[in-house]
Amino acid sequence: xxxxxxxxxxxxxxxxxxxxxxxxxxxxxxxxxxxxxxxxxxxxxxxxxxxxxxxxxxxxxxxxxxxxxxxxxxxxxxxxxxxxxxxxxxxxxxxxxxxxxxxxxxxxxxxxxxxxxxxxxxxxxxxxxxxxxxxxxxxxxxxxxxxxxxxxxxxxxxxxxxxxxxxxxxxxxxxxxxxxxxxxxxxxxxxxxxxxxxxxxxxxxxxxxxxxxx
Numbered sequence: 001x002x003x004x005x006x007x008x009x010x011x012x013x014x015x016x017x018x019x020x021x022x023x024x025x026x027x028x029x030x031x032x033x034x035x036x037x038x039x040x041x042x043x044x045x046x047x048x049x050x051x052x053x054x055x056x057x058x059x060x061x062x063x064x065x066x067x068x069x070x071x072x073x074x075x076x077x078x079x080x081x082x083x084x085x086x087x088x089x090x091x092x093x094x095x096x097x098x099x100x101x102x103x104x105x106x107x108x109x110x111x112x113x114x115x116x117x118x119x120x121x122x123x124x125x126x127x128x129x130x131x132x133x134x135x136x137x138x139x140x141x142x143x144x145x146x147x148x149x150x151x152x153x154x155x156x157x158x159x160x161x162x163x164x165x166x167x168x169x170x171x172x173x174x175x176x177x178x179x180x181x182x183x184x185x186x187x188x189x190x191x192x193x194x195x196x197x198x199x200x201x202x203x204x205x206x207x208x209x210x211x212x213x214x
Contacts, residue, residue, distance in 0.1 A: 047083075050113075050131070057098075066080045100127055113126070134179060139175050
C-alpha cells in the first residue's frame with residue numbers, strides 16, 4: 001500500500017496477477033521504497049478501537065465497526081458505527097486493545113487499532129499512534145465525547161492529556177457515519193447541507209466537494 005486507507009493495495013491471487021502488477025499499478029514502482037506483502041485473509045467484518053493511553057493503560061476507548069471491510073470500498077457507500085456498550089464483542093475488543101498496548105510497552109498517546117474478524121477469530125490488522133481517519137475520530141467524539149485529536153495534540157506538546165477526557169461518557173445509542181462514493185470526473189450536483197440535515201437522525205454534515213470540482 002502507498003497512500004491513505006487502502007489506496008494502492010492489491011490482492012494477488014495468481015502468479016499472473018503478480019506479473020501484471022507493474023502495469024496495473026505503476027505508481028507503486030519508482031518511489032524507491034519497500035513494499036509490504038501480507039497473507040490475504042478472508043475478512044467478514046472490520047472493527048476498530050480508538051483510545052487514549054496514560055501511564056501505560058488505556059483510560060478511554062471507543063469500539064466501532066466499519067459497514068464493510070475497507071479493502072475494495074473506495075467507490076462504494078462506506079461508513080462505520082459505534083458498537084453498543086456492554087456487549088460481548090465490545091468486551092473482547094477492549095481486552096484485545098489493552099493487551100496490545102501492554103505488549104507494545106506503550107506509555108502514553110492515542111491509538112487507532114484495526115481488528116479483522118476472520119475464520120481464525122479476531123486478529124489485529126494494525127495499531128497506530130494516531131487518530132483514526134475518515135469519520136472514525138469525529139464519530140467517537142459525537143458519540144461519547146472522546147476527543148482523540150485534542151488528546152493527540154496535547155500528548156505531542158507535552159500538555160496534560162487527562163483534561164481532554166472530561167467529556168468522555170457512556171452512551172446507550174449507536175452513532176453512524178458515512179461517506180458518499182464519488183467517481184472520477186466533474187461534480188455536477190451536491191445536495192445542500194440544510195437538505196441533508198433534514199434527514200432523520202442527522203447530527204452533522206461535512207462537505208468537501210461542490211459542483212464543478214474535479
